[in-house]
Amino acid sequence: xxxxxxxxxxxxxxxxxxALKLIEEKxxxxxxxxxxxxxxxxxxxxxxxxxxxxxDLIAEASRQGYEIFADxxxxxxxxxxxxxxAAFSAxxxxxxxxxxxxxxxxxxxxxxxxxxxxxxxxxxxSARARGxxxxxxxxxxxxxxxxxxxxxxxxxxxxxxxxxxxxxxxARNSPGTASPFPPEELLESxxxxxxxxxxxxxxxx
Amino acid sequence: xxxxxxxxxxxxxxxxxxALKLIEEKxxxxxxxxxxxxxxxxxxxxxxxxxxxxxDLIAEASRQGYEIFADxxxxxxxxxxxxxxAAFSAxxxxxxxxxxxxxxxxxxxxxxxxxxxxxxxxxxxSARARGxxxxxxxxxxxxxxxxxxxxxxxxxxxxxxxxxxxxxxxARNSPGTASPFPPEELLESxxxxxxxxxxxxxxxx
DNA sequence: TGTACATCAGTGAACGCGCGTTCACTGATGTAC
DNA sequence: TGTACATCAGTGAACGCGCGTTCACTGATGTAC
Numbered sequence: 354x355x356x357x358x359x360x361x362x363x364x365x366x367x368x369x370x371x372a373l374k375l376i377e378e379k380x381x382x383x384x385x386x387x388x389x390x391x392x393x394x395x396x397x398x399x400x401x402x403x404x405x406x407x408x409d410l411i412a413e414a415s416r417q418g419y420e421i422f423a424d425x426x427x428x429x430x431x432x433x434x435x436x437x438x439a440a441f442s443a444x445x446x447x448x449x450x451x452x453x454x455x456x457x458x459x460x461x462x463x464x465x466x467x468x469x470x471x472x473x474x475x476x477x478x479s480a481r482a483r484g485x486x487x488x489x490x491x492x493x494x495x496x497x498x499x500x501x502x503x504x505x506x507x508x509x510x511x512x513x514x515x516x517x518x519x520x521x522x523x524a525r526n527s528p529g530t531a532s533p534f535p536p537e538e539l540l541e542s543x544x545x546x547x548x549x550x551x552x553x554x555x556x557x558x
Numbered sequence: 559x560x561x562x563x564x565x566x567x568x569x570x571x572x573x574x575x576x577a578l579k580l581i582e583e584k585x586x587x588x589x590x591x592x593x594x595x596x597x598x599x600x601x602x603x604x605x606x607x608x609x610x611x612x613x614d615l616i617a618e619a620s621r622q623g624y625e626i627f628a629d630x631x632x633x634x635x636x637x638x639x640x641x642x643x644a645a646f647s648a649x650x651x652x653x654x655x656x657x658x659x660x661x662x663x664x665x666x667x668x669x670x671x672x673x674x675x676x677x678x679x680x681x682x683x684s685a686r687a688r689g690x691x692x693x694x695x696x697x698x699x700x701x702x703x704x705x706x707x708x709x710x711x712x713x714x715x716x717x718x719x720x721x722x723x724x725x726x727x728x729a730r731n732s733p734g735t736a737s738p739f740p741p742e743e744l745l746e747s748x749x750x751x752x753x754x755x756x757x758x759x760x761x762x763x
Numbered sequence: 764t765g766t767a768c769a770t771c772a773g774t775g776a777a778c779g780c781g782c783g784t785t786c787a788c789t790g791a792t793g794t795a796c
Numbered sequence: 797t798g799t800a801c802a803t804c805a806g807t808g809a810a811c812g813c814g815c816g817t818t819c820a821c822t823g824a825t826g827t828a829c
Contacts, residue, residue, distance in 0.1 A: 359823050360772060380671060382587045386816060397816075399773055407816065463726075464669075466585060503747065510728065510737050511720075511748040518723030521668075523715065532715050542708065543716040543752070550755030564790050565805060591783060602783075604806055612783065 365403040367393040372414050373457035381465035386410065411461055412471045416478060418458025423482035425451050430485050437492035438553060441512075444489045445544050448516040449537060452524060463517070486513060496553055503551075515543055570608040572598040577619050578662035586670035591615065616666055617676045621683060623663025628687035630656050635694050642697035643758060646717075649694045650749050653721040654742060657729055668722070691718060701758055708756075720748055 361367065371392035375384045386407045390397040404410045429447035433440030452459045461467070462479075469479045490508035497503075524536040532539065548554050566572065576597035580589045591612045595602040609615045634652035638645030657664045666672070667684075674684045695713035702708075729741040737744065753759050 359774085360825075364772080382671070385814080387814075396774055398775080398818080401817075402772055466587070503751075504738075506738055507744065507747060510739065510744055511751070514723030514727050514744065514748070515716075515720050516723065517727055518719030518721065521726060522719055522722055533709075533711055534715065539712065539715055539719065542712060543719070546708075546716070546755035547748070547752055548755070550751035550753065564807085565792075569805080590781080592781075601807055603785080603808080606784075607805055 361393070361395060361399075364393060364395060364399065368395075368400060368403060368410060369414050369417060372410050373461065376411075376414065376460050376465070377457035381411070381460060384411070408467070408471070411465050412467050412475060414458065414461040415465065415467050416472070416475045418455060418462045419475065419478040419482055421455060421458060422451050422462070423478055423485065426482055426485040430489050433489075437489070437496060438548070441489045441493045442544060442548075444486050445512050445516055445540065446537075448486075448513075449520060449524065449540050452516075452520040453536075459520070483509075483513075493551075493553065497551060508551075511547065512544065515547070516540060519543070566598070566600060566604075569598060569600060569604065573600075573605060573608060573615060574619050574622060577615050578666065581616075581619065581665050581670065582662035586616070586665060589616070613672065613676070616670050616672050617680060619663065619666040620670065620672050621677070621680045623660060623667045624680065624683040624687055626660060626663060627656050627667070628683055628690060631687055631690040635690050638694075642694070642701060643753070646694045646698045647749060647753075649691050650717050650721055650745065651742075653691075653718075654725060654729065654745050657721075657725040658741075664725070688714075688718075698758065702756060716752065717749065720752070721745060724748070 368389055371389040372384060375389055375392065386400055387397045389410065390400050400406075400410065404413065425447050426444050429443035430440045433443035467475075470476050486509045487506060490512070491505040494502050494505045494508060519536050519540045523532045523534075523539060534542075545554070573594055576594040577589060580594055580597065591605055592602045594615065595605050605611075605615065609618065630652050631649050634648035635645045638648035672680075675681050691714045692711060695717070696710040699707050699710045699713060724741050724745045728737045728739075728744060739747075750759070
């Protein structure tokens with residue numbers, strides 16, 4: 354995607370990529386329109402040919418992140434089938450894997466302060482992602498005796514929160530809160546204990 | 559703490575309070591030195607009589623937060639004694655309660671990007687807080703048969719991550735990720751399932 | 764194939780703004796005698 | 797109790813900076829004939 358003359362060729366995506374890189378490096382705070390433009394080899398004013406402004410650019414970065422995120426979760430879910438348990442665990446792992454592989458997207462999605470309701474497209478794709486995890490939870494909840502089955506939405510919220518917490522606290526170098534365990538192990542073991550608590554896997558293994 | 563004349567009386571703390579209020583309202587991004595000074599009824603330059611600069615002010619806000627946080631956790635732990643289980647659950651609940659009651663502090667501590675190693679005092683008090691949760695986890699882990707007991711540090715990391723995730727995703731109005739459950743219930747139920755998974759509470763109740 | 768022209772995607776200069784920080788200053792306070 | 801003076805905690809003006817955004821412009825591209 355090198356700029357070669359007056360016209361860039363694919364400036365829109367180049368700007369998104371630049372934004373993602375900057376967000377990853379400096380956080381959503383550190384990201385500036387001007388710097389993203391510079392990184393893409395273009396004048397700040399050029400950005401306005403493709404986006405309404407700074408917020409709009411971040412929103413697009415976030416949208417692309419949710420798109421990947423939803424795909425990744427869906428893929429993990431499908432791969433775990435037909436075992437509801439395997440599908441559920443896989444989506445949890447996929448969450449963490451996504452956060453580690455696409456940190457810029459992750460930050461744009463969850464830490465940039467952009468509301469998921471900023472645009473209809475963003476709302477739709479984030480709903481799709483949440484939907485996958487909720488479906489996995491629902492499948493799983495059918496294996497629990499009906500009378501003491503907690504709502505599936507609660508399941509998925511639990512795992513979502515757990516995954517997000519692990520990412521924020523332990524998968525970043527962030528607030529010095531180093532853990533003696535790698536995040537993957539932490540999440541895996543937590544989900545293991547959790548599923549045992551639901552009576553979905555054998556008590557000792 | 560009203561300013562009455564040329565001298566303020568307690569400007570240092572007034573600035574911290576102003577910073578906390580602004581951080582709570584606008585996030586760590588939205589917080590500016592100048593605005594905090596204005597809120598305290600003082601010229602931006604006056605801030606430099608009490609702090610080295612913007613970062614230093616945030617660090618102090620964070621430090622005060624950790625101080626309260628550690629106290630709250632300690633109190634919860636003590637109150638749960640002598641039951642290791644009660645003490646452990648109480649610290650988890652205390653985490654969430656703190657986040658809800660002191661949102662400005664919480665954000666300064668965990669979302670402002672200030673490293674816990676910024677100053678020795680900050681490092682010390684954050685270690686104290688973490689220590690309480692780790693001790694609660696250790697007490698609890700003694701009730702698990704030794705041969706299949708996971709490390710206590712892992713426990714506490716799990717609960718810490720879960721609590722943080724619940725706060726970030728569901729206890730804020732933030733990224734439109736509304737949940738049909740109140741955060742307290744979410745955390746309580748998740749910890750319940752988790753403890754059941756550890757075999758520490760009865761399978762069905 | 765060649766020319767005229769519309770459309771598009773960039774430029775570059777300029778803007779107003781609020782930021783963090785500095786500096787010499789001055790008003791208020793407290794202490795020594 | 798009163799005066800002189802050191803210390804302290806503020807002021808207010810100024811700075812340089814980089815930001816997001818606007819505007820009239822111009823160079824490149826593609827299409828019609």
